Amino acid sequence: MLTPTPDILIVDDNPNNLDLLAGLLKEQGCRVRAAPSGKMAIKAAETSPPELVLMDISMPEMDGYEACAAMKAHPSLSKIPVIFVSALDDPLDKVKAFHAGGSDYIPKPFQIEEVVARVEHHIRYSRLQREIESQNAKLLDANLKLKEINDIKADMNAMLVHDLKSPLKFWQSLLDCLSESQPVPGEIIKASIQSIEKVNTLLSEMLEVFHFESGDVLFESVPVVPKDLVQNVVEAHAHLALQKGVRVEWSAHGEPRPIQGDPVKLERALANLVGNAIKFTPKGGRVTVETTTETGAGVDAGLQWTTFKVVDSGPGIPPEELPYIFDAYRHARRRSAGEGVGLGLAIVQNIVATHKGRVLAQSQLNLGSSFTIMLPC
Numbered sequence: 154m155l156t157p158t159p160d161i162l163i164v165d166d167n168p169n170n171l172d173l174l175a176g177l178l179k180e181q182g183c184r185v186r187a188a189p190s191g192k193m194a195i196k197a198a199e200t201s202p203p204e205l206v207l208m209d210i211s212m213p214e215m216d217g218y219e220a221c222a223a224m225k226a227h228p229s230l231s232k233i234p235v236i237f238v239s240a241l242d243d244p245l246d247k248v249k250a251f252h253a254g255g256s257d258y259i260p261k262p263f264q265i266e267e268v269v270a271r272v273e274h275h276i277r278y279s280r281l282q283r284e285i286e287s288q289n290a291k292l293l294d295a296n297l298k299l300k301e302i303n304d305i306k307a308d309m310n311a312m313l314v315h316d317l318k319s320p321l322k323f324w325q326s327l328l329d330c331l332s333e334s335q336p337v338p339g340e341i342i343k344a345s346i347q348s349i350e351k352v353n354t355l356l357s358e359m360l361e362v363f364h365f366e367s368g369d370v371l372f373e374s375v376p377v378v379p380k381d382l383v384q385n386v387v388e389a390h391a392h393l394a395l396q397k398g399v400r401v402e403w404s405a406h407g408e409p410r411p412i413q414g415d416p417v418k419l420e421r422a423l424a425n426l427v428g429n430a431i432k433f434t435p436k437g438g439r440v441t442v443e444t445t446t447e448t449g450a451g452v453d454a455g456l457q458w459t460t461f462k463v464v465d466s467g468p469g470i471p472p473e474e475l476p477y478i479f480d481a482y483r484h485a486r487r488r489s490a491g492e493g494v495g496l497g498l499a500i501v502q503n504i505v506a507t508h509k510g511r512v513l514a515q516s517q518l519n520l521g522s523s524f525t526i527m528l529p530c
Contacts, residue, residue, distance in 0.1 A: 159183045159276050162203040164194040164220065165238075166212045174207060174238070174268070181269055191220030198230050204276055208255070210239040210246070218253040225254035232282070234275040238263065323348045372415040372507060379409040379444045379459050382416065386423045387442060390431060398436035401427070406445035410530040412459050414508045419528075422504040422512075423461055425497040426524045430465035433522075438466040446530060457530040458510075464523045470516035478514060501526075 161183050163174050168189070175185045186203065188194035192215050194206070206224070210217035217237060224230040234256040239246065247258045257271055323344040330337040387403045394401045412419075423442075430440040441464045449456035470478065479502040505512045505526055516522035 155182075155273060155276055155280075159205065159272070160186070160201075160203045161205050161207065161272065162186050162188060162194060162198060163207045164188045164191065164212075164217070165207075165209040166190060167209070170209065170238075177265055177268065178272070181272075183272075191215030191217065191223070194220055195223055195227070195230075198224060198233070199227070202230055202233060204233070204279060205272060206233060206235045207238050207272075208235050210237060210241055210250070218249060221250075221253040221255055232279070234279050236271060236275060238268075372418065374413055375416065376411045377414050377416045377419060378411055379461070380405050382420055382423060383442055383444050383461065385420055386427050389424065390427050393428070394431050394440070397431055397434070399431050399434045400439045401431065401442070402439065403442035404444075406443065408446075409444045409459050410446045410457065412508075412528045412530060414528065418504045419508070422501045422526060423463070425501050426461075426463040426526070429497060430463050430467070430522070430524075433467035434465045435467065440465045447527075458527040459530050460528075461526040462523060463525075464521060466521045469518040469520055470514070470522055471518065475514060475516055479512065 159182075161178055163171055163178075163185060165171050165174070165187075166189050171187045171189070175187055178185050186197060188197050191212055194208070197203075198206070206221075208217045208221055212220075215223075217239065221235045221237075224233060224235065235254060236257040236259060237247075237250045237255045238259045238261060239250075240261040242260050250258050256275055259268060259271060323341060326341050327337060327345045329335075330341065383403050383405070387401055390401065427440065427442060434440055441462075443460075443462045443464075445460055445462075447458050447460055449458060479498050501524075502512050505528070508528055510526060510528040513525045513527070514522065
């Protein structure tokens with residue numbers, strides 16, 4: 154018989170017929186339930202929908218036609234195949250059975266082999282239909298996700314074009330002055346230099362994300378001292394913090410254990426977080442960088458992590474954007490007007506993931522944000 158075991162509901166007001174059919178199907182390995190009336194059959198099916206129903210026609214109160222029609226009108230029962238088993242042999246009775254929603258009709262007295270063959274056929278067909286519907290639903294879901302990804306990438310491409318095109322106006326002004334042998338205003342020179350830096354940064358980040366996604370990234374693996382890593386990053390951002398009027402503090406709790414990895418790329422990841430924290434923290438605010446070694450709990454029991462935590466007192470991240478901040482494409486789609494595409498956090502996640510670590514983000518509006526890099530000791 155079929156696998157998994159078929160669940161069949163037999164509906165007949167004659168106990169002898171119920172016993173006979175139930176016995177035959179149990180011998181074939183089926184799980185069988187019996188209902189002596191149409192109303193009880195519907196209640197039984199609602200409680201636990203069967204794979205197939207064998208339905209008698211001539212029953213008091215609610216005959217087989219009515220019971221079948223009621224099942225077909227029920228949202229959770231409508232696709233269950235119903236095979237009528239009846240002594241009525243008039244062609245009109247059979248037509249009426251199919252009009253009521255029946256899938257097949259077996260006349261009494263029946264042959265055992267015929268009942269078994271038809272039951273197997275309809276269960277196989279029903280299972281195949283469900284599998285097709287499931288695959289179609291998955292295909293539809295995949296197509297919708299693919300469309301969403303394509304839309305997101307199209308939006309990002311448009312943003313990239315905008316971000317690469319915007320600096321051209323400064324370069325054009327600079328070239329116009331030079332071509333006309335006019336003195337170049339200092340603000341145009343400054344804006345041109347800044348725009349070149351912006352374009353170089355953007356192109357570098359785009360290439361870095363591409364290399365990570367293609368797996369074309371080479372890593373060193375040497376011991377890295379956490380204190381040295383933090384000190385290098387904080388010192389490198391001292392001038393930016395001074396310009397912004399933001400206080401940057403850092404501390405090491407205890408003696409954080411060394412980690413194994415690529416010092417240049419790890420420094421890049423931490424620098425992206427510190428740079429972002431300074432950028433989004435208003436004048437007079439504070440950015441803190443802490444490093445420590447933590448012992449894992451729960452599923453991490455027995456593991457030790459060296460952590461780097463960057464906390465700012467900026468405006469915070471809207472809750473609806475927080476799940477997407479490490480996704481280069483989605484984050485770019487949700488950026489505010491005037492911001493860059495924002496690939497820095499995607500690069501952070503890629504670097505940390507390559508070191509078999511984790512990066513976590515927490516934020517509250519008007520209170521600030523916190524980013525934590527966890528690397529295995």
